[in-house]
Amino acid sequence: MGLSSSISVQKTLYEVLSVSEDATYDEIRAAYRSAALNTHPDKARTPLESCVLSGEQQEFSSVQKAWEILRHPTSRADYDKQLQSSRQNIEIIASEVQVGDMIIESTADADTVELSYPCRCGDYFSITSCELSGMGISVSGDGDGEVELQASDSPSASVVLGCGSCSLKIRLVL
Incomplete structure (x- = not known):
């Protein structure tokens, strides 16, 4: 019956990159580079041909998505509005x-x-x-x-x- 939001259930894009929501562009870029290096599929020991994404590949994909949205001021502003709206819709x-x-x-x-x-x-x-x-x-x-x-x-x-x-x-x- 309750409202649920995928944003509130999953990690936020800021959490994916381990930065605060008021992080600067430079902080987001540095966090992205570090996370991308740590989660890159080439570091994983699983073959890339597998149909199902491994945990490392999913994590790398999440890092990529976070970077794509948070690096552009307009898409970041849209995401922030969506995040704020989802937090207000949580039922108390x-x-x-x-x-x-x-x-x-x-x-x-x-x-x-x-x-x-x-x-x-x-x-x-x-x-x-x-x-x-x-x-x-x-x-x-x-x-x-x-x-x-x-x-x-x-x-x-x-x-x-x-x-x-x-x-x-x-x-x-x-």
């Missing part, structure tokens, strides 16, 4: 909530149940049984306000819910 979960902590209400349609949890801003985090079903999570109730959720593909799962008014998010643990 305010808390984890169990199903038993949720307020359970039947809607006008007797087949639909709404689960909600109060946010500190005064609004609610909410999700309906229809939305959960669309995610492959079955909702079963006993008619007394007790609801059990079960993910069809996993014995334990979670759903990230956003507040209706503010930017806070919670994780509903199933």
Whole structure:
């Protein structure tokens, strides 16, 4: 359910070259030269004909890519914007909530149940049984306000819910 970014999961180009994000062109060039010498495929003992890139070859390829982007001021600025944007998109979960902590209400349609949890801003985090079903999570109730959720593909799962008014998010643990 959560947002993920390939930049936040992988090393940044700055980390590949072992330089800080405010490094000068000369520092980036020196780091590139050093990394290129240390990771060059000719230093590896594996044959170059292999179809699968070895770890050294992948590392050298990463160094080359970092240099290609960071050496040009415009491509570096674009990369910095993308990196900053990806960092802002990382979800910060305010808390984890169990199903038993949720307020359970039947809607006008007797087949639909709404689960909600109060946010500190005064609004609610909410999700309906229809939305959960669309995610492959079955909702079963006993008619007394007790609801059990079960993910069809996993014995334990979670759903990230956003507040209706503010930017806070919670994780509903199933």
